[in-house]
Amino acid sequence: MALTLHGTVADNTAVLSRPNAKPLIINGDMQVAQRGTSFSASTSEIYTLDRFKYIDIDSTDNVYTITQDAEVPSGQGFAKSLKVDVATADASLDSLDGTLIEQRIEAQNLQQLNFGNSSAKSLTLAFWVKSNKTGIYVVRLLQSDNSSKQVSYAYTISSANTWEKKIINIPGDTAGVITNDNGSGLQISWLLSAGAGLQSGALRSAWTAYANGDVAVGQVNLADSTDNEWYLTGVQLEVGDFDANSIPPFQHESFADSLIRCQRYLYDPLRGSASFGALALGVCLSTTICRTVISAPAEMRTRPTIVTSGNLEVAGDNFSPAVTATAVSARTGTQAMEVQFTVGSGLTSGEGAIVRRDNNDTAQFRLDAEL
Amino acid sequence: MTYKLYNDTEFGSLSGVIQTLDNGVKKFIPINEENTDYQEYLKWVAEGNTAEAAD
Numbered sequence: 001m002a003l004t005l006h007g008t009v010a011d012n013t014a015v016l017s018r019p020n021a022k023p024l025i026i027n028g029d030m031q032v033a034q035r036g037t038s039f040s041a042s043t044s045e046i047y048t049l050d051r052f053k054y055i056d057i058d059s060t061d062n063v064y065t066i067t068q069d070a071e072v073p074s075g076q077g078f079a080k081s082l083k084v085d086v087a088t089a090d091a092s093l094d095s096l097d098g099t100l101i102e103q104r105i106e107a108q109n110l111q112q113l114n115f116g117n118s119s120a121k122s123l124t125l126a127f128w129v130k131s132n133k134t135g136i137y138v139v140r141l142l143q144s145d146n147s148s149k150q151v152s153y154a155y156t157i158s159s160a161n162t163w164e165k166k167i168i169n170i171p172g173d174t175a176g177v178i179t180n181d182n183g184s185g186l187q188i189s190w191l192l193s194a195g196a197g198l199q200s201g202a203l204r205s206a207w208t209a210y211a212n213g214d215v216a217v218g219q220v221n222l223a224d225s226t227d228n229e230w231y232l233t234g235v236q237l238e239v240g241d242f243d244a245n246s247i248p249p250f251q252h253e254s255f256a257d258s259l260i261r262c263q264r265y266l267y268d269p270l271r272g273s274a275s276f277g278a279l280a281l282g283v284c285l286s287t288t289i290c291r292t293v294i295s296a297p298a299e300m301r302t303r304p305t306i307v308t309s310g311n312l313e314v315a316g317d318n319f320s321p322a323v324t325a326t327a328v329s330a331r332t333g334t335q336a337m338e339v340q341f342t343v344g345s346g347l348t349s350g351e352g353a354i355v356r357r358d359n360n361d362t363a364q365f366r367l368d369a370e371l
Numbered sequence: 372m373t374y375k376l377y378n379d380t381e382f383g384s385l386s387g388v389i390q391t392l393d394n395g396v397k398k399f400i401p402i403n404e405e406n407t408d409y410q411e412y413l414k415w416v417a418e419g420n421t422a423e424a425a426d
Contacts, residue, residue: 182405289380302405309396328399330379330386340380364396370407 019112019239023251024105025188026051026261028127028235030068030080034259034268034366037068040087041099047370048101049082050262055189057098062193062223063088064099072233073128073163077252081128081233084192084222091224095197098216099223100140100189101232104371106301107145107185110178112239115143120172124242125188126250128234129155130163132227135220138191138203139168144184146176148210152203154218165234169241173207182301184371190232194219263298267367270357279312279365280339280355284347290314291340292355300334300369310363314343316353321346323355337367374412374422388412388422 032050039046041054041064048054048066056062069083082101090097113121125139140152155166178185194216201213208214222228236250253261270277282292296304312323321343329338341355357363372392377399379386390398390408400408416422 303401303403305401305406305408306399307396308399309394326397326399327377327380328387328401329381330384330402332401368398368408 018248022261023253024109024237024239025103025235027258028233028250029078029252029258030082030233031255032259032262033068034262034266034271039066040064041066041084047266050266051103052082053102053104053370055100055102057100057198058094058096058195061094062090062097062099064192064223066101069231071130071231073130073165076128076234077250078128078233081231084230084232086223086226086228089224089226090193091221093193093195093221093223095195096212098194098198098219099192101192102187102189103235104184105186105188105237106371107178107183108180110185111180113172113178115173116175116177118174120174121239122172122241123170124238124240124247125168125170126165126234126236126238126242126247127190127232128163128165129157129190129230129232130161131157131222131230132160133220133222133225133230134158134160136218138194138216138219140189140191140215141170142187142189142210143173143176143178143207144187145179146173146207149173149176149207150210150214151205151207152214152216153205154203163231165244167242167244167247171206176207188237191216191219192222192230193224194221260298263296264301265368265370267296267298267300267304268364269294269367270363270365273357273361275359275361276315276356277361278354278356282314282341282353282355284314284316284349284351284353286349287345287347288343289340290343290347290353290355291338294337294339294367296335296337296367300367301371302369303332303334304337304367304369306337306339307366307368308364311358311360312341312355312363312365313358314341314347314353314355316348316351319346319348319353320358322358334369374415374420376422376425378425385425
């Protein structure tokens with residue numbers, strides 16, 4: 001069979017030698033947003049678009065609005081970006097105050113890097129970024145398995161309000177083993193602001209023991225004006241050393257493929273449903289108890305937290321009382337969750353029933369196994 | 372924000388921890404050290420706090 005190649009030899013070599021079939025970064029094109037498309041980042045940590053977490057390192061006095069946005073670099077095949085907009089300015093940061101956007105990569109997905117021995121592989125991080133605030137920004141990578149060893153790199157936003165592609169080369173770590181488990185293997189952080197205590201050391205291009213002062217040397221303070229905004233999309237992490245000419249193209253996944261990879265970490269069974277949207281099918285054990293099983297479409301990273309809010313009801317043949325209490329079985333696993341719903345009265349023992357939203361489209365029920 | 376232990380409704384053994392946030396959201400957190408919400412709960416306990424007993 002003949003193989004026809006397009007582009008330069010270097011392009012084809014890079015793509016053909018890519019050791020990972022799926023991108024190491026999940027949702028790097030910012031398409032999946034199971035939790036919603038707008039977030040007020042006023043607490044110390046919240047997940048925003050799928051797999052992308054906002055973290056305020058030391059306090060909760062930075063307030064951003066983080067949204068899924070249609071502003072994207074032209075002609076690159078992206079449709080969405082993550083936008084950070086300053087809602088409350090903080091021009092005078094506390095020493096150890098810093099804010100960042102982060103993706104954590106599951107450790108067992110990084111074993112190909114061979115970190116911890118002489119054949120440790122280098123990485124290349126590429127992403128598109130835009131801001132009205134020009135200057136130096138910092139990307140920091142951290143290994144939580146190795147006492148938070150980190151590397152940190154500056155990149156410069158040169159032109160205001162202009163998409164720029166940044167490429168950062170990261171060495172392998174011959175001394176730090178990434179444990180083969182379902183914990184966090186690498187944390188990739190895009191700094192938005194950093195107080196003096198996070199800038200007092202030096203940027204580290206080699207894996208170095210964690211020090212506050214090395215986190216974000218030179219980082220501008222995006223939070224210093226409510227006029228400021230910052231966009232990110234097209235995030236890719238490649239195994240090997242690449243430059244602007246040799247980096248393989250972004251691996252675009254179908255929305256469905258990207259969604260199911262995200263659902264290992266967060267699954268929203270009510271996603272896309274409206275008023276009376278169905279959550280689970282179960283059996284009534286008494287006039288007040290309905291027991292159900294909810295299955296996840298992908299094995300979750302760990303036994304999940306179930307996050308609930310709003311009003312649900314148990315609906316059957318001529319009954320639909322409101323749920324008054326929810327309980328999760330200790331036997332819940334990573335694939336199926338046994339959940340019991342209690343109502344005041346009105347169920348028929350032995351009958352099947354549906355648990356659904358109670359005439360609203362806002363009740364939430366999510367399975368969360370994020371890193 | 373509060374934490375309250377809860378028992379398995381069928382067998383009565385400890386099932387997990389319910390975290391109730393100020394906005395009314397409830398989190399049913401399993402007893403599982405790989406779960407980051409449970410890790411956060413353990414830190415809260417290590418700081419000297421105690422969850423409300425199960426019913």
